[in-house]
Amino acid sequence: MDFGLEGRTVLVTGATGAIGHAVAQAFSAHGAKVAVGYAHDKDAARALATQLGALAGDALAVRCRIGEPGAQENAVRTVCEAWGRVDVLVDAAMASGALRPSGVPFEEAPRQEWAPFVTDNLTHTLRLTQLVLPGMRQASWGRIVLVSSLVARIGKPGREFYGTVKSGLGGLLSSLMWDLHGTGILVNTVSPGLTDTPALAALPPQHRLAQESATPTGRLTTPADVAAAALFLGSAMNGNITGQDIPVTGGR
Numbered sequence: 001m002d003f004g005l006e007g008r009t010v011l012v013t014g015a016t017g018a019i020g021h022a023v024a025q026a027f028s029a030h031g032a033k034v035a036v037g038y039a040h041d042k043d044a045a046r047a048l049a050t051q052l053g054a055l056a057g058d059a060l061a062v063r064c065r066i067g068e069p070g071a072q073e074n075a076v077r078t079v080c081e082a083w084g085r086v087d088v089l090v091d092a093a094m095a096s097g098a099l100r101p102s103g104v105p106f107e108e109a110p111r112q113e114w115a116p117f118v119t120d121n122l123t124h125t126l127r128l129t130q131l132v133l134p135g136m137r138q139a140s141w142g143r144i145v146l147v148s149s150l151v152a153r154i155g156k157p158g159r160e161f162y163g164t165v166k167s168g169l170g171g172l173l174s175s176l177m178w179d180l181h182g183t184g185i186l187v188n189t190v191s192p193g194l195t196d197t198p199a200l201a202a203l204p205p206q207h208r209l210a211q212e213s214a215t216p217t218g219r220l221t222t223p224a225d226v227a228a229a230a231l232f233l234g235s236a237m238n239g240n241i242t243g244q245d246i247p248v249t250g251g252r
Helices: 018-029 042-056 071-083 111-139 160-179 198-202 205-213 223-233
Strands: 009-013 033-038 059-063 088-091 142-147 185-192 245-248
Touching: 009 018, 009 071, 018 033, 018 042, 018 088, 018 223, 033 042, 033 071, 042 059, 059 071, 071 111, 088 111, 111 142, 111 160, 111 185, 142 160, 142 223, 160 185, 185 223, 223 245
Parallel strands: 009 033, 009 088, 033 059, 088 142, 142 185, 185 245
Antiparallel strands: none
16 A cells, blocks of 8 residues: 655654654655654664664654753754655654642642643644644645544543643644645644553553453554554545544544
8 A cells, every 4th residue: 555655754753652663663664764753762763763774765863852942943953954854743752740649639739740741742742843844835745643642532530731731732733724724734633542552561450451341442552553543644645634633542
């Protein structure tokens, strides 16, 4: 199947995480040049870029750490200097933190613990989107895929700040799609449910079984599931879908 990605340039942030890693592999497998965006693990990013470069012929690692001044500018500049522009942005990065402790009421959560989390994460996505758009407008083609979460729709105890950030992505795309009217640029989100990543290794077996039983497909979402949705939305196969959220939740 031809996704129209041969020679396209793709920036994947959070690419050293399970979902971002799968996304980077998926785009590279279809001929795209992939910039592996990372926050901390430079060695892992370089190793992935080497692997993808051997597969598709070109890849590079770029630092793009949330909350670091100038990080987004430097990342996009690096990609543009190497390949001219960013054709596809998949923003899978997320700074951790701001999980309200059990037993602490929402109104007692200290501002200094959640304000940087909300500000840094939303600013990262807003600024990164601003930076990739000029090249996309010039090319009259572009795809932006933001990784949201099922939590933005159904909520979860203690995840008010996380849910605020992820819900903000929907607010961005529902307005941005109008600013991009007729430009050939499409912007969407994918919202994974509970995803089977290494972070779930500590999940008690009974809790995992309960989650699987509550999911119509009978299993948890995998990083490959999310990558498949991002690949479609970020490719020429997506011809007229914009401003939408695609749940990758097994029916939840």
